[in-house]
Amino acid sequence: MVRRIDIDDATIGTWGAAASLMRTQMRNDEFEDTVVILRWAEDQPSLALGNYEDADQLDVDLVRENDVTAGRVYHSGGGGSGVFTPAIPLVLVYYQHDEHDKDENSLLRHFDELNGKANAAALQRVGLDGEYRSIGDAEVVLDDNRYKVMACAATNFPQSEYWAIVSSAIWDAPPQEYSALMDEAIDMPREKFEDKDTDSLTSRMRPISDILADLGKDVTKDDMIDALVEENVQRLIGEDEEIVDEDLTDDEAEFIEEMTPFFESDSWINRISTAELCKEAPDDLDIGIAAYKSRKLIKAGVIFNDDGTIHDIQFSGDFYFRPALPITSTSTLDRLANAVIGLDPSDQDALENAIADVFDDPTLEFPRIKPTDFVQPIIRATNNTQSVASYLDEH
Numbered sequence: 001m002v003r004r005i006d007i008d009d010a011t012i013g014t015w016g017a018a019a020s021l022m023r024t025q026m027r028n029d030e031f032e033d034t035v036v037i038l039r040w041a042e043d044q045p046s047l048a049l050g051n052y053e054d055a056d057q058l059d060v061d062l063v064r065e066n067d068v069t070a071g072r073v074y075h076s077g078g079g080g081s082g083v084f085t086p087a088i089p090l091v092l093v094y095y096q097h098d099e100h101d102k103d104e105n106s107l108l109r110h111f112d113e114l115n116g117k118a119n120a121a122a123l124q125r126v127g128l129d130g131e132y133r134s135i136g137d138a139e140v141v142l143d144d145n146r147y148k149v150m151a152c153a154a155t156n157f158p159q160s161e162y163w164a165i166v167s168s169a170i171w172d173a174p175p176q177e178y179s180a181l182m183d184e185a186i187d188m189p190r191e192k193f194e195d196k197d198t199d200s201l202t203s204r205m206r207p208i209s210d211i212l213a214d215l216g217k218d219v220t221k222d223d224m225i226d227a228l229v230e231e232n233v234q235r236l237i238g239e240d241e242e243i244v245d246e247d248l249t250d251d252e253a254e255f256i257e258e259m260t261p262f263f264e265s266d267s268w269i270n271r272i273s274t275a276e277l278c279k280e281a282p283d284d285l286d287i288g289i290a291a292y293k294s295r296k297l298i299k300a301g302v303i304f305n306d307d308g309t310i311h312d313i314q315f316s317g318d319f320y321f322r323p324a325l326p327i328t329s330t331s332t333l334d335r336l337a338n339a340v341i342g343l344d345p346s347d348q349d350a351l352e353n354a355i356a357d358v359f360d361d362p363t364l365e366f367p368r369i370k371p372t373d374f375v376q377p378i379i380r381a382t383n384n385t386q387s388v389a390s391y392l393d394e395h
Contacts (some may be wrong), residue, residue, distance in 0.1 A: 001231050001245045002095075003034040007256075010038040011222040012046035012071035012084055013094075016258040016263030019075040019164060020327060022094040024255070026162045027359040031096065033237055035229050038090040041178040046186060047082040050072050052314040052333065053081060053145040054299060055273035056395050059185045060266070066181055067106055067346030071264040072271070074327065075164050075379045079153050080297070080318035083182045087172035087207070089221065091228045093165035095325050106250035108322040108365045109134075111236070112154035115165045118235040119150050122227035126219045128211060134368070138167075140211055147206035164324070165236060167228050171221045173207045179288065189299060205287070272330065273299040285311055295368035300377035302345065303388065313337045315374060322365040332364060336374060342357050345382050 007014060016204050018036050025031040027111070040046065055072070058081075063070040084090070097111075118131030123130025129141045138150035151168040160213075173179070212219050233241050248256065262268055270276055280286060281303045291299040295318040302310040307331040315333050325332060339354040355371035358364070 001032070002237055002241050002243050003032055004033060004037070004243050005246055005248055006037040006039060006231060007248070008039050009041040009044075010084075010090075011044055012042055012048040012073065012259065013069070013260035014038060014256060015090065016071070016268075018075035018092065018180075019094075020259050021252055021255050022164070023075070023162075023327075025155055026096075026157060031094075031162070033095040033241075034093075035233065035243070036092040036094070037225060037229070038092065039254055040084045040086050040088070040090075040345070042086055044069055044356070045174070046071060047178070047182055048082055048084065049269065050080040050082075050318045051075070052272060053292045053318060054244035054301070054314075056271045056275050057081075057187045058269065059187070062185045063181065066177075068178065068181060069264055070107040072268065072269045074263055075157070075324045076156060079151060079166075079320070081182070081186050081188070082151070082168065083178050083179060085174045087170070087174045089169055089171060089225055091167040091169070091225060091232065092168075093163075093232050093236055095162050095163055095165075097163055099234075099245060104367045106322075106367055107155060107156070108320065109367045110155075111163055111165070112152070112320075112367070115154050115167065115232060116152045118231040119152055119167050121235075122224070123149070123208075125231065126208075126212065126224055126226045127215065127217045128208070138144065140206070140208070142211060144212075147211070149206060149208045149211070153320065155320070156322055157324060163236075165232060166390075167232065169208060169228065170205050171208050171224060173210070174269045178388055180304075189278035189297065200337050202282060219353055221364060265342070272314065272316050272333070274314060274316075275392060276311060277301055277303065278388045278392050278395075281312055281388050283387065284390075286385040287388050287389050287391050288383070288385040290377045290380030290384050291317070292373060292376035292380065294373035294376075298369070298377055300374070302378055302381040304382075304385070308346075308382075310378070311343050313378070315377075319369055320367060321369075322367075323363070325366060340378065343367075345378050348372075348375060348379065351378060 048071040051178045062181045119138040120130040120132045153166040240363045255311045288302045298317040301314045305311045355374045
């Protein structure tokens with residue numbers, strides 16, 4: 001049996017709180033396979049950074065001045081920034097799976113593909129030519145054009161048998177003022193769009209409802225949500241699993257209510273922040289910041305010693321890795337950083353070997369990313385430097 005729980009009037013903190021609830025139940029051996037549908041609040045839209053993106057890219061004050069909730073997502077696998085209104089329902093699948101060996105195919109890619117193919121099947125079920133684009137999106141092909149209509153992500157919690165699947169459907173276009181706010185409030189590195197025919201976070205998307213209307217198909221948002229739930233449960237959990245509608249228990253509802261503000265707090269948003277990195281460094285050192293587009297965006301903020309070696313570093317971006325970071329730690333990102341501290345950024349071989357040592361850990365997976373992809377922004381950062389003091393003055 002799989003529980004289906006619909007949560008109305010959600011804000012971005014609700015997502016983090018729900019994921020934290022699932023994690024707590026897993027840890028306490030109280031967990032049941034669960035699908036959570038987040039239906040965003042009509043009167044309180046949210047704008048959020050991706051799990052591992054640099055907080056300095058988000059103008060939190062501007063977001064809040066516009067009566068929009070600012071936050072950072074939690075346990076979405078990776079992925080980038082988003083605006084969350086009723087136009088974009090979220091389907092979350094939390095489940096236990098004991099499959100650990102996929103031979104040549106990584107676990108993360110395996111479950112990501114199952115999720116992506118389930119989403120493509122759901123699109124096909126409502127009459128669209130849906131396709132899955134590996135590690136990230138579901139697209140609709142129409143008149144030889146491809147439109148992003150859904151963001152997808154798979155990740156697992158620190159215990160490898162527990163998985164979280166995210167499907168964010170672009171059902172309607174968010175109100176224009178919120179799309180405009182997203183483009184204004186998030187300072188995205190230009191490298192983000194190197195492989196796209198756009199320089200905007202929102203312009204490459206097309207709402208599912210618009211495509212269906214153009215094709216003369218009578219499909220509701222709830223039809224789309226039901227298709228996503230059923231296709232994902234069949235592929236991820238089991239073809240014969242019964243889906244049962246339930247409400248949150250009183251204890252679950254209280255947990256989510258208490259945890260929601262944390263995932264909208266400055267302390268959570270700033271868990272990955274170049275400014276916070278700078279606060280720990282001498283003011284007279286230089287910091288270089290640069291990004292590199294692999295399959296996903298990787299950004300590095302690098303503080304250099306007077307002799308040019310790496311004093312400290314922080315990686316950020318919209319890349320994926322497994323397992324997801326626990327709420328109290330940035331452990332995997334810290335391991336990547338610690339591997340190159342003290343090295344000469346001009347010694348590419350030494351940097352790649354140090355990053356490769358982290359990649360060699362069999363408990364970690366970085367799909368579609370190679371050690372050199374983390375090295376490239378370090379090298380680029382040497383050509384884009386300023387003093388730590390001046391960076392802090394600006395941020």
